[in-house]
Amino acid sequence: MPTTELTRTSPQKQPRSLRPSDSMAGLLAKIILLGLVDAFAVYVLTVLFLQEKWTVLVLAAGVTLLINWIYLRRGGLPAKYLAPGVFFLLIFQVFVMIFSGYVAFTNYGDGHNSTKEDAISAIQLAAQQRVPDSPAYRVTIVEQDGEFHFLTTDPDGGISIGSAEEPLEEASDAVTDGTGKATELEGYRTLQFNEVLANQADILALTIPFSDDPDDGTLKTSDGSTAYVYSPTLEYDEAADTFTDTETGTVYADSGKGTFVSEDGNELSTGWKIDVGFANFTKAFSDENIRGPLLQVTLWTFTFALVSVLSTFALGLFLANAFNLPNLRGKRIYRVLMILPYAFPAFLAGLVWSGLLNPEFGYVNNTFFGGANIPWLTDPLLAKISVLLVNLWLGFPYMFLVCTGALQSLPEDVNEAAKLDGATPWKLFTSIKLPLLLVSVAPLLIASFAFNFNNFNIIYMLTDGGPRLSDTTVNVGATDILITMVYEVAFGSGVGRDYGLASALSIVIFFIVAAISILSFRQTKALEEIH
């Protein structure tokens, strides 16, 4: 935390000569950068103020003040260096993690997208349905004493006026334009289009009773120039927090699950987001659809990640060793060629390989196997092998790069000494180079394992998890790993997307990967100590 650093370093204790004096350019840069940051902050704060988001506003103001304090005070150099990093860490890592953690405890997803207020207003909006075959009224918006009125012209040319309080009544003395549309009425001021726009929220909310009988419906406009007779199919009772169907009298009450539900179990289409506690986690472990293929998918995920790391490392190391010969010609060209797959985006490679491996039209079968119909991606076992091979193709350049670097940094004299002692090249490699190499490369292998454990792109683009398992109802296939299964379960096949469940499952995966990484890092420490 930067604040503890700030209190510890006090500028007064530093000898004056040791304090770096600000150069003119440095000072200027500081002023400009800080000014830009503050300008941006002012902009953000204004926007937040206008949107009345007070919590975020206070938070943003606090951060801005903190940043200014850090850079305007003398000394506190570590804080000046750390502040940007910590700031971005908080925004891009910590916040995202906390937010997914929060989502995991809600039912956020399709049908539970926003707040209850939004849901209620959306339901009310949708419930306003035009009375079938009712005529269209041409409307002029007029105003009297600050209250808006509709000056309407019906299709037969009859002219009326009305407001939210007073039902429509005839106003035949109105001024009409060439088309017979009433445009002005004595005692009222006609609104210009821009005034209508400026007050659109009020005008759109206006419901003008058609007559004294409320069952006749109300006049509403959506564009300020035409009005129709609407009658709501659902009415909201604020006190009881229920919707009532105006036709059948069915009452829809808050179900406690983020929806309005009638007694016989019918839900209104629009729901809202609520906190559901551990329901998503319970579902992840108890839902038969998920539990069924879970074991198989978990096993394959481990196999996939482990084999991917080992195969890419083995090939990368072999090639790095082979191309590390001091007197090899054209070494650079070879190395560049070797690294090419690394420059390929994984999702693109997946698509390209999926085409290359087409049984009938693919390049691989037609060129290397004489047109044989080998189902590379559609046979369960072959699909697994294909995924591993393509991932090897994609992943070895990274290992090649890493190993080349590590090999070049090994001390030459050890090799010389071993050679003098009569060690064979194989002995030299296994007893000296490999252990030394592992010290520096082992953490990268762990990182690579964690990456492959969640290697969504290659699976999604190459096989999309297929071929599908036949013994389960959920759409999971032989090459699905945990993360693609999460995607499938949460977004793929159910009725819409379920962010809550997806977050809960991701958190579970996060703990698996974290546990494995911690264990492995302990192991590598032991490796270092031996060395």
Place this chain on the structure above:
Amino acid sequence: MKVQTTRLLHRRTLATAALSVAVMAVTACGGGSTESTTGESAAPTNLAEGGSTTLTMWVDAERAPALESIAASFEEDTGISIDLAVKDFAAVRDDFITQVPTGNGPDLIVGPHDWIGTFVENGVVAPVELGDKAGEFQESAIQAMSYEGSLYGVPYAIENIGLLRNADMVPEAAETFDEVIANGEAAVEAGDAEFPFLVGLDPKQADPYHMYPFQTSMGVPVFAQNEDGSYDASKLLLGEENGVEFAKKLVEWGDAGSGILNSNITGDIAKEKFLAGESPYYLTGPWNVGAAQEAGINVAVDPLPTVGDEPAQPFIGVNGYFISAQSKNALAANEFAVNYLTTEEAQDAMFGVGGRPPALTASFEKAASDPIVAAFGEIGANGVPMPAVPEMQAVWADWGATELALIKGTAKPEEAWPAMVKNIEQKISAG
């Protein structure tokens, strides 16, 4: 003490300097925007004054240019400019759903009608009232845009598949799929073609969308339809008795059968082969006609061939404009959508970029002077709207995987089809 004061002074100068940079930057940013006034003053002449001055519309790259001229005329008439924000089509639906509740969503969005179910479920779309203008559109377009009794979008185009025929190979249109197969096989035997019939099948999901006309022709729709044409998601009809018969047909046509349907032929490969003149038939939509004509194929569009006794009804997709439920500019958005986007010019312009039959009858009639547009339009008039109900999302995965297994010949129709129906029913009731 002296050191203290200079330090203080120094700090204050620094702060002031930083502040002035800040002020400059803020004024530079804010210079362009006009603050909204509440328009109480007497009749201002500049119509742009008052209210917001911009409507934001999310549109994909292909359609944006067609909307520019209509947006310009709207700005000329009302002073409101339309910001056509080009978005990636693949992500725009989900972005809209997540952005609207935060207040950062657009006022309008362009998209197909089957988004409506999810939009309504999430409370992000507002109904529109076309009034008498609704009668100027083709009935199927209005029907597709209606959901739970309200109209949710202003349609501009109708798209559906048709049977593309290479008229140089087969001069006459066929009525049934058996005739199509016979014609195709004759062409292959004569050495003119390599494939009797082409349709792109996804290697993971096959393509129930393209297979749907054959299925409906055997009397197996997905969901029951109410009298007004809307879908009743509680009545899944895939399990109708003819479902298994259709499944048997897939096996008969598939890899293990006659090979009319080839699970190795993806969408790209199918297009490539038809363009290369290697097949007399290609089941696809208007989006591939342009490329085929450019490749020199003499393209004719035939009505969809029947398999059973009933008409072969394809899904129709209706593209249109939707208004956000939380638009701060709803009145202007409605004005633009209802009174500008429904005009003949606007609909003609959209036809110009997409080549899809316009939803406005007047525009369609003009476009239908092209026999290909007319043919697609005729097929569409016979089609059924793609179900917009959210339950439809639970259907695709099982439907596709089962059809794929049947085409590959790895599943038995009597087992696979009922199992699929059971799976889908379970997913719908769980959702």
